[in-house]
Structures are given as C-alpha cells and as structure tokens.
Amino acid sequence: MLSKETFEIEDTYFAPFFVKQKISIEKGDGVYVWDEEGRRYLDFTAGWGVTCIGHANPVITDALVDQGRKIIQNPNSGLTYSPARARLLSLLAGILPLHLTRVFFTNSGAETNDAAIKLARKVTGRPEIVSTYQSFHGRTISTASATGQAKNRDRYRPLMPNYRFVPYNDLDALESSLDESVAAVILEPIQGEGGIRIPSDDYLKGVSELCKKNGSLLIMDEIQTGFFRTGPAFITGSCGVNADFLTMAKGIAGGFPFGAFAMSEEVAEKLEIGDHGGTYCGNPLGCAVSYAVIKYLIDNNISKKVEEMGRLALNRMQQWESAYGDAVAEVRGKGLLIMIEFQNEEIATKIKDECLARGLLVTQTQGIGIRIFPALNIKKGELEEGLHIIEDAIGSVVNRSS
Numbered sequence: 001m002l003s004k005e006t007f008e009i010e011d012t013y014f015a016p017f018f019v020k021q022k023i024s025i026e027k028g029d030g031v032y033v034w035d036e037e038g039r040r041y042l043d044f045t046a047g048w049g050v051t052c053i054g055h056a057n058p059v060i061t062d063a064l065v066d067q068g069r070k071i072i073q074n075p076n077s078g079l080t081y082s083p084a085r086a087r088l089l090s091l092l093a094g095i096l097p098l099h100l101t102r103v104f105f106t107n108s109g110a111e112t113n114d115a116a117i118k119l120a121r122k123v124t125g126r127p128e129i130v131s132t133y134q135s136f137h138g139r140t141i142s143t144a145s146a147t148g149q150a151k152n153r154d155r156y157r158p159l160m161p162n163y164r165f166v167p168y169n170d171l172d173a174l175e176s177s178l179d180e181s182v183a184a185v186i187l188e189p190i191q192g193e194g195g196i197r198i199p200s201d202d203y204l205k206g207v208s209e210l211c212k213k214n215g216s217l218l219i220m221d222e223i224q225t226g227f228f229r230t231g232p233a234f235i236t237g238s239c240g241v242n243a244d245f246l247t248m249a250k251g252i253a254g255g256f257p258f259g260a261f262a263m264s265e266e267v268a269e270k271l272e273i274g275d276h277g278g279t280y281c282g283n284p285l286g287c288a289v290s291y292a293v294i295k296y297l298i299d300n301n302i303s304k305k306v307e308e309m310g311r312l313a314l315n316r317m318q319q320w321e322s323a324y325g326d327a328v329a330e331v332r333g334k335g336l337l338i339m340i341e342f343q344n345e346e347i348a349t350k351i352k353d354e355c356l357a358r359g360l361l362v363t364q365t366q367g368i369g370i371r372i373f374p375a376l377n378i379k380k381g382e383l384e385e386g387l388h389i390i391e392d393a394i395g396s397v398v399n400r401s402s
C-alpha cells in the first residue's frame with residue numbers, strides 16, 4: 001500500500017478525533033521511523049513517551065515471541081499464578097519505593113488512575129478527590145473528571161461528582177482544600193501534558209505531609225514520569241514523598257499496552273477480595289514484555305544516561321531563550337522530558353511543521369510549546385541531530401518573520 005491509500009482509508013473510517021499529520025509510518029528502528037515511501041524520520045515523541053527503548057527493539061520482539069509461544073492469557077486470568085507475572089513483580093519490587101509493596105496490573109494509564117481513585121474512596125470511606133489545575137490523568141469519565149484542563153473536561157458534562165481543584169505547586173491552596181471528606185489527592189510529580197511544569201523542591205514532600213495530617217491518601221501519577229523518564233526510576237521515593245498509590249503505564253512495557261499501580265501494605269490490608277479486577281490483569285504476554293523492557297532499562301544503566309543526555313539537551317536548548325528570544329519564551333525540563341515554550345501558538349505550529357519538513361517528529365503541547373521526550377536509550381549523535389533540526393527550524397521561522 002502507498003501512503004496516499006492509507007490516508008484515504010483512515011480519513012474515511014478512522015474516528016475523527018485527531019488533526020492528522022499526513023505521514024503513514026510503516027516501520028521503525030531505534031529512534032528512527034520510515035513512512036511507506038521509505039522516507040526516514042527521527043522520532044522525538046516516542047509515541048507520546050511510550051517507546052522508551054526505541055522502535056523494534058529485539059528485546060521486545062524476543063519477549064513477545066518467546067512468551068507468545070508459551071501462553072498469552074492465563075486460564076481464569078488473575079485467579080491462576082503465572083511465572084511471567086511473578087518475575088515482573090520481583091523486578092518491580094527492586095525499583096519501586098520500598099513501602100509500595102503491592103502491585104496490580106492494568107492496560108492503560110487512565111484505567112490505572114481510575115482504579116486508584118476508586119480504591120482510595122473504598123479504603124478511606126471518603127468521597128472527595130483533590131486534583132490540580134493543568135493536570136492530565138486520562139480520558140475515561142472519572143479520569144477526565146480528575147483532569148484540570150477545561151478542554152479535556154467541559155464537553156463531557158455532567159462529569160463525575162466530588163472532584164476539587166487547586167493550583168499546582170501551591171501548598172497553602174492544597175491545605176485549605178483538605179478536610180475530612182477528602183479521600184485522596186491525585187498528583188503528577190511533574191505536569192506532563194500540562195506543559196512540563198516542575199514544582200518547587202519542597203512541594204511534593206509538603207503535599208505528602210499535608211495528606212498524612214489530613215488522613216487523605218496520595219496518588220502519585222507517574223504515568224508519564226515513571227521508568228527513568230526524568231532520571232530516577234520514579235520521582236516518588238527520590239524526594240521524600242510518601243505516596244499511598246503510584247500509578248504507572250507508558251514506559252512500563254515500551255509500547256505494549258500495559259499499566260500498573262503499586263500501593264502500600266497499609267492500603268492493601270484495607271482492601272478485600274473483589275474490590276478490583278480485570279480480564280487482562282497481569283496477562284503473561286504484557287508481563288513478559290514489561291519485564292524485558294524494565295530489565296533492559298536497568299541493565300543499561302539508563303538512569304545515568306537519561307541524566308547525561310537530559311543535561312546536554314537542556315543546556316543547549318536553554319541557550320535558545322536568548323539566541324531566539326523573539327520565538328522561544330522558555331525551555332524547561334528534567335531528564336528526557338523537556339518543553340520548549342514559544343512566544344505564541346502560531347510560532348509553535350510553524351516550528352513543528354518545519355521540524356517535520358526536515359524529518360523530525362515532535363509533539364505540540366498546550367498549543368504553545370513543543371515537548372521533547374525521545375526514547376531513553378537515544379545516542380548522543382541522534383540527540384544532537386534532532387537538536388540541530390529544531391534550532392534550524394526555529395532559525396528559519398525567526399528569519400522569515402524578521
């Protein structure tokens with residue numbers, strides 16, 4: 001098939017939720033992908049932060065084939081034991097914050113947050129959930145209700161009841177919103193989809209202390225930041241934050257749809273048989289892929305590499321604030337999760353298009369910015385190639401308008 005035919009079929013039959021980019025991706029290898037005509041693109045989107053060990057990594061293909069040859073879904077699913085699940089649980093125990101001892105598996109980020117919200121209500125017997133403005137927690141009705149962005153909430157009214165919002169990075173506002181009806185606070189340690197908003201150093205610890213004082217649980221949503229995206233395996237645990245739930249997806253299985261939540265023993269003790277479940281909860285295929293991906297990330301010391309590459313990228317990109325101040329408002333980020341905020345949406349759109357014309361795929365975020373979140377095993381030369389393209393694209397847009 002040629003791209004033209006693919007465009008026609010998708011434009012006719014695929015649900016019309018997206019402004020589509022006219023490229024039909026046929027295959028990938030590492031940080032590169034190719035369209036049906038064989039044109040190569042560098043991927044700085046990692047499928048929205050998912051393909052953390054690159055495209056078509058043999059580690060994933062081998063796990064899929066090996067496990068696929070054995071079994072992909074257990075008889076009676078979670079009621080029976082699985083060595084693939086047990087292996088993954090052991091591996092996760094080594095990287096999760098120590099007190100988060102119990103794990104359950106899911107299929108996506110939204111489903112994971114949905115479960116954590118539901119179980120927090122069950123455990124505390126309280127109805128209210130506090131979330132933050134500009135947050136993103138998913139697209140199911142309960143996670144859209146927990147999402148602090150009007151564009152992702154308002155068109156689905158009536159939303160689920162009992163959600164409150166406070167400004168991000170504001171401990172006083174959070175303290176005022178907490179009372180004895182609050183079951184949980186749900187929080188991203190860095191707001192991802194909201195535009196890579198990094199809170200002040202004491203914020204997360206402060207949130208966790210306020211939750212404890214109020215008897216509310218803390219759900220840390222690390223769906224975007226987890227699995228070494230910002231350097232450490234998780235931000236939770238690395239900065240004195242005592243979460244009750246940690247929610248995970250995206251990088252957990254490098255592109256295979258999978259997710260998980262971890263919870264403390266105290267929380268788990270208050271849960272009962274039947275409180276949660278799911279047909280695919282820890283299916284052996286997903287577990288085998290997730291195990292292979294996480295093992296690769298650990299064995300290749302990805303944490304250190306992400307810190308090095310992130311520093312390199314951020315240092316270089318922050319120079320653009322002064323070099324191209326007419327276009328670049330701010331560059332911020334941690335590890336390989338970086339946002340270039342432009343002076344306005346028109347500039348951001350033009351630069352995204354110029355990047356595409358030069359063979360680089362980036363994600364436009366909040367209209368006004370470009371989010372950079374490539375595979376975590378990206379090599380220095382590949383990162384520099386992408387940075388060079390972005391700088392060239394910025395230069396061309398600035399020159400054209402001056």
Ligand SMILES: Cc1ncc(COP(=O)(O)O)c(C=O)c1O
Pocket residue numbers: 108109110111113136137138139188192193221222223224249250
């Ligand atoms: C922080 C966060 N939570 C939840 C989600 C929802 O995950 P999914 O799209 O897998 O449902 C996302 C997706 O971007 C996310 O970034």
